[in-house]
Amino acid sequence: VVLFGSKSEIEIAEEITSYFSLPTSHFLNLAGKTNLRELMALISECDAFISNDSGPMHIASALFVPVAAIFGSTDKAVTGPLGDGHRIISKDIPCSPCLERECPERHLRCMTEISTDDVYNALLEILPKNRAVFLDKDGTLIEDVGYLNSFSDLKILEGVQENLQRLKNAGFKLIGITNQSGVARGIVGEEFVKESNKYLQKTLGIDDFYYCPHHPDDECQCRKPKPMLLYKARLKHRVKLKESYVIGDKTLDVLLANAVGAKGVLVLTGHDKKSEHA
Structure with a gap:
C-alpha cells in the first residue's frame, strides 16, 4: 500500500497510517515526498x-x-x-x-x-488477477522474413502451437506484442498487420494482439522496449505484470520485461543469439 499526497496532506496521510494494522514493511507513506x-x-x-x-x-x-x-x-x-x-x-x-x-x-x-x-x-x-505471457511475433511465433507483407510468407515456427497450448493449460493469458515499423516505412500495409495478427490469434489461441506501427525515429511510447502496450494489456486483461513473462528473439523484448518487472525470455529462433539482460 502506497499513500500519495502533496505537502499540505502530510498530516492527514500520517493520520491514515495510524489506523493501519499492517506491518510497516507493507505500506509506504510518500505524501509530500x-x-x-x-x-x-x-x-x-x-x-x-x-x-x-x-x-x-x-x-x-x-x-x-x-x-x-x-x-x-x-x-x-x-x-x-x-x-x-x-x-x-x-x-x-x-x-x-x-x-x-x-x-x-x-x-x-x-x-x-x-x-x-x-x-x-x-x-x-x-485488481489484476491474471498471469500472462507476452509474445513477440516475427522470429518468435513465425519466421522472420523481414517486413512480412504477404500470407504466403507467413510460416509458424515448429513447436509454437503445442507450447502455447501448454502455457494456456497452465493458466496464462497469451498476448502478442510486436513492433511493425514497416507500416511507417510504407513497406507493410497496416490492414495486413491487423489481419495477420487475427490469423495468429485464431490459429494459436492467442487472447489479444498489440502492435506499434511507428518508425523508430518517432520516439513513440508504444514501441518496444517502452512499456505502454503492456500497460494497455494490464488494464484490459487485468494482468499481474510482475508475475508475467515476455518472450522474444531480441534484447529489446527482454528490456521490455525489465521495464515492468516481468521475466524476460530470449529465444534463439530469430534475431539475437544472446543478451546480457536475459
Whole structure:
C-alpha cells in the first residue's frame, strides 16, 4: 500500500497510517515526498489506484492503471477516468454533482454515504488477477522474413502451437506484442498487420494482439522496449505484470520485461543469439 499526497496532506496521510494494522514493511507513506515526474513514475508501477476526482487520478488513467475513482460533488460523466477497466464510486444524491468545493447543503452526503465496503468492492473488481505471457511475433511465433507483407510468407515456427497450448493449460493469458515499423516505412500495409495478427490469434489461441506501427525515429511510447502496450494489456486483461513473462528473439523484448518487472525470455529462433539482460 502506497499513500500519495502533496505537502499540505502530510498530516492527514500520517493520520491514515495510524489506523493501519499492517506491518510497516507493507505500506509506504510518500505524501509530500514526490515531485510530479516521480509521482507519474510511481503511479505507473501501481497495480491499481484509488483516488477522488483529481490530477493523480487522471495520471493513473492516462498510464492505463486501473482506477477506483470516488466522485462526490464533481461530475463523473465529464471528468471520470477515460476508457474501460476503471470503476467509479458515487451515490445518487439529488444535489450531486453540485460542482462546489464546499457543500451548499452542509451535509456532504455525496461523500459520507460512500462506505469503505463500496471502495473495497470496487478495488476487487479492478485488481489484476491474471498471469500472462507476452509474445513477440516475427522470429518468435513465425519466421522472420523481414517486413512480412504477404500470407504466403507467413510460416509458424515448429513447436509454437503445442507450447502455447501448454502455457494456456497452465493458466496464462497469451498476448502478442510486436513492433511493425514497416507500416511507417510504407513497406507493410497496416490492414495486413491487423489481419495477420487475427490469423495468429485464431490459429494459436492467442487472447489479444498489440502492435506499434511507428518508425523508430518517432520516439513513440508504444514501441518496444517502452512499456505502454503492456500497460494497455494490464488494464484490459487485468494482468499481474510482475508475475508475467515476455518472450522474444531480441534484447529489446527482454528490456521490455525489465521495464515492468516481468521475466524476460530470449529465444534463439530469430534475431539475437544472446543478451546480457536475459
